[in-house]
Amino acid sequence: MVNGPLMKLMFKRFAWIYWFILAFWLVGWGGIILGTTADVSFNIEKHPFFSIGLFIALIWGAGIFTREFRQGGMMEFVMARPVSRGEFYNTVLLSAAIPMMSLMFMPVLYTITLYPWYHYTLPLDRQLLMCLAAGAWVVVILLLGINIGLFAAVHSRGRYGRAVSAFILAVLVAVFMNISVGVQPVPGSTDWMSLQHPLPALAAALLPAALLYYLGRRRVERMDI
Amino acid sequence: MMADSEKAVLVQGLTKVFGGQEVLKGVNLEVPGGSVFALFGPNGAGKTTTLKIILNLLQPTGGKIEVLGMDGVARSQEIRSKVGYQPETPNFYYRARVENIFSLCRSLYPRWNQARVDRYCDIFDLPVRGRVSDLSKGKMTLLGMALAVGPDPELLLLDEPFTGLDPLRRRQLLQLLVEEMAGEGRTILVSSHQIQDMERIADRVAFMVRGRVILSRTVDELLRDEKKIRAAFSGPAPEGMEGWPGVRRVEREGSRLLVTVSGQVEEVAGRLSGYDGAACEGIDQTLEDIFINYAGEGLING
Incomplete structure (x- = not known):
């Protein structure tokens, strides 16, 4: 369950992300239109969203969650009201997942709005499925980040928790950087899977998403605030 | 509202361990419905931890908590809809406007008394359209108070509610607490270091030291039973008075003795008068004196 009033507040707090996405799209769109005059095909695979x-x-x-929990102290403010921990977790998660998904659907937005000038290389339904699969994997990574953050926030030995979390984050960032060095996705990676086999990629994302959602929610429901 | 005989808060054998350190060591607390209950204790005694566990912000390690007749852990969300809470350090979305914070809280609670909140804002001169980040420390405290009374709570939990307030505002706040909240039969549980202020409004007090409640009584009983006796003797002073029933401490003031007595004031005074050339004078104690006696002993004895 999601808490409506809290969701409204979270949307307001994250308004800057939506403005960023809009600006990103507008600048990219304008750049493409102004930068080229020839009839060019639009290859979704070359956009590293x-x-x-x-x-x-x-x-x-x-x-x-770490920011809500430690710096702002807002978790205490909200949890002192009649809001369940599950509701709080779902609301924060959803408010973060929606802009991430929006970002993943940017290529589709580009192809639709650039249609009069460019041809897209893949049918639109295939693109939508690809973006959905990519979005699902981004949510998995968001959940992974949340779990790492919660581990650091509530670990009884703070320095140890932060050190372990920083290490895991650094390794993951290094892996992602390695993968994204080439423009073309590495065969076998989730990126490649989302592009080549979007439906299995989408299905494969559900299990880790469910597991990480459960672990994060359990952590929030049992943590001291 | 709850009947006086009902317990608004019942805490039994409450323990809390943080990182291997036992912060609460079997806290027992009974807060009668409709009372103004003050929780006193030195820094680090476990007052804030106890209040946070009552609200289920912290998970108890052991023990039983009942709030407004409901299980404090299993039904915490329902409990929080009937409890107003002012934390020691108020936290808000600092970039939000005060009116947005009110609006959020109004939509979170099943009941919200906006008329009362507006009146508190007027009394406290809170800038409703101002940003939270522009408020002074005292105004933050007052905003926390306005938010705590907004849901017409059956139980008001106040953690250091006078932080950053000048004497005028403190007096205003005390008056509002007594006339409105206590007058309407709401239960108020306050943790504070402002013992003199609380003495004016509290019905009952509990002293916490090092994670334990060492005393819990009504204020009237405490002020009646806890006295000092100043005694002068023309002959030799009695020996071994520390062992007498009711005697808590004996201090020397030159040739005179200052005896701190708990409960058996008449008996001790009578016994002292029996000594050769004894002259005794009873001295009333303030709540602060009594607290310092108990808390000081508690800290020394661990």
Whole structure:
């Protein structure tokens, strides 16, 4: 369950992300229109939204609860009201997942709005499925980041928790950087899977998503605030 | 509202361990419905931890908590809809406007008394359209108080509610607490270091030292039973008075003795008068004196 009033507040707090996405799209769109005059085909595979999304999801996910919990003290403010911990977790998660998904659907937005000038290389339904699969994997990484952040926030030995979390984050960022060095996705990676086999990639994301959701929620429900 | 005979808060054998350190060591607390209950203790005694566990912000390690007749852990969300809480350090979304914070809280609670909140804002001169980040420490405290009374709570939990307040505001706040909240039969549980202020409004007090409640009684009983006796003797002073029933401490003031007595004031005074050339004078104690006696002993004895 999601808490409506809290969701409204979270949307307000994250308004800057939506403005960022809008600005990103407008600048990219204008750049493409102004930069080329020839009839060019639009290749969705060459736009590294997935890699960008993974980076943002990991870093943002790791900080989202920690910031509420430690720095702002807002978790205490909200949890002193009649809001369940499950509701709080779901609301924060959803408010972070929606902009991430929006970012993943940017290629589709580009192809639709650039249609009069460019041809896209893949049918639109295939693109939508690819973006959905990519979005699902970005949410998995967001959940992974949340779990890492919660581990660091509530670990009884704070320095140990933060050190372990920083190490895991660094390794994951290094892996993502390695994957995203080439423009073309590495065969076998989730990026490649999302592009080549979107439906199995989407299905494969559900299990880790469910597991990480459960672990994060359990942690929030049992943590001291 | 609860009947006086009902317990608004019942805590039994409450323990809490943080990182291997036992912060609460079997706290027992009974807060009668409709009372103003003050919780006193030195820094680090476990007052804030106890209040947070009552609200289920912290998970208890052991023990039983009942709030407004409901299980404090299993039904915490329902409990929080009937409890107003002012934390020691108020935390808000600092970039939000005060009115947005009110709006959020109004939509979170099943009941919200906006008329009362507006009146508190007027009394406290809270800038409703201002940003939270622009408020002074005292105004933050007052905003926390306005938010705590907003849901018309059956139980008001106040953790250091006078932090950063000048004497005028403190007096205003005390008056509002007594006239409105206590007058309407709401239960108030306050943790504070402002013992003199609390003495004016509290019905009952509990002293906490090092994770334990060492005393819990009504204020009237405490002020009646806890006295000092100043005694002068023309002959030799009695020996071994520390062992007398009711005697808590004996201090020397030159040739005179200052005896701190608990409970058996008449008996001790009578016994002292029996000594050769004894002159005794009873001295009333303030709640602060009594607290310092008990808390000081508790800290020394561990």
